[in-house]
Amino acid sequence: MYPRFLKTARIASLFILVAAALSCATAGREVLPDGRAVYKKAGSADIARSEVIEGTVTDASTRKGIRGATVEIKNANMGMGYYRLETDSSG
Secondary structure, X not given: OHHHHHHHHHHHHHHHHHHHXXXXXXXXXXXXXXXXXXXXXXXXXXXXXXXXXOOOOEOOOOOOEOOOOEEEEEOOOOOOOEEEEEOOOOO
């Protein structure tokens, strides 16, 4: 039961890290006092910019990649975007 908890904790940590990265990398966004986000027209330099998220889901005790772990990325600021994938044999 304990190794399963570690796998869940690692996946949750990765999800939080990815969500934080996405929230910091939004161009032309203004957060209103009530928590809503307003997106302004972006310039051509902002449109050309791309963001890449990379990572590996590993077992805490063996440090080997976990095959079949589900990783989800969601835009939590009322924008479009939801991505879900399963890791390969290298995690």
